[in-house]
Amino acid sequence: MNLTTTLFAAFALLLHPKEDSDCHEAYQDATYGFQHAETAMESNNLAQLKEYAERSEIAIKKVMTATEKCGCTDANYASYDALENLDKALEKEKFESVRMFVNRAKTNAKEIIIALDVCNSKDPAIILKENESDLLAQEQELLEQQQQLLAQQKKLEMQLKEQKELQKQISQQKEQILAQQKLLKADAESSLKELETLMNRFTSAMGYEGTTPLTQEPFERTVEDLESESLKATKLFYLNKAREMANNLLNTLDRCE
Numbered sequence: 001m002n003l004t005t006t007l008f009a010a011f012a013l014l015l016h017p018k019e020d021s022d023c024h025e026a027y028q029d030a031t032y033g034f035q036h037a038e039t040a041m042e043s044n045n046l047a048q049l050k051e052y053a054e055r056s057e058i059a060i061k062k063v064m065t066a067t068e069k070c071g072c073t074d075a076n077y078a079s080y081d082a083l084e085n086l087d088k089a090l091e092k093e094k095f096e097s098v099r100m101f102v103n104r105a106k107t108n109a110k111e112i113i114i115a116l117d118v119c120n121s122k123d124p125a126i127i128l129k130e131n132e133s134d135l136l137a138q139e140q141e142l143l144e145q146q147q148q149l150l151a152q153q154k155k156l157e158m159q160l161k162e163q164k165e166l167q168k169q170i171s172q173q174k175e176q177i178l179a180q181q182k183l184l185k186a187d188a189e190s191s192l193k194e195l196e197t198l199m200n201r202f203t204s205a206m207g208y209e210g211t212t213p214l215t216q217e218p219f220e221r222t223v224e225d226l227e228s229e230s231l232k233a234t235k236l237f238y239l240n241k242a243r244e245m246a247n248n249l250l251n252t253l254d255r256c257e
Helices: 003-015 024-041 046-070 073-091 095-120 124-205 223-227 231-256
Strands: none
Touching (some): 024 073, 046 073
């Protein structure tokens, strides 16, 4: 039983008026059933979700019994659908599965209330108008939510695009810096080797045959070393190696005296 069927029933009441149905008690239970289903949907754990689903089921069972007596057929049909969905919900063990069937039962409970409004009203046309307005309001709310989601999606897409562009720029800058570091490495290490050779020749010419190295650690770098430091740090490394070699040469010359 859905809202369309309920609206058709209201038209039928316009054409074939009937005496007031005593469905007021069922209306109260239907409201409880809807509220419990709504509370269940707000639950964040399976136990609470099932607890309020069961409360909703108890209330709607009373609605089903009452609507059989008062003759509100559409509310009775909607009650049957709600109980069927709640039975399925209580059989499930996965949170999302239970929640899905409870949500369906919540929709059925809303249909029960609308059907009872029609059955209890002396002027079904008023109910039709109210329900139509309610549907239009819901559609407008849904449209606004969709527009908000689209706006958020576009904003997120723009942020992701900007982030990718920034990452691309950073990557390009790193590649450019690494290329400069490689050129510096080649020139500096070649020059340091020549300087080391000249220094060793000079000390040998001065009659000092010592084997003390001009640097404590090798001055050759790897690409991994370059990637882990800045261009300024690379320059400083080779400058310090040159200073170290010069200082060691001076110390060696002092010993030659």
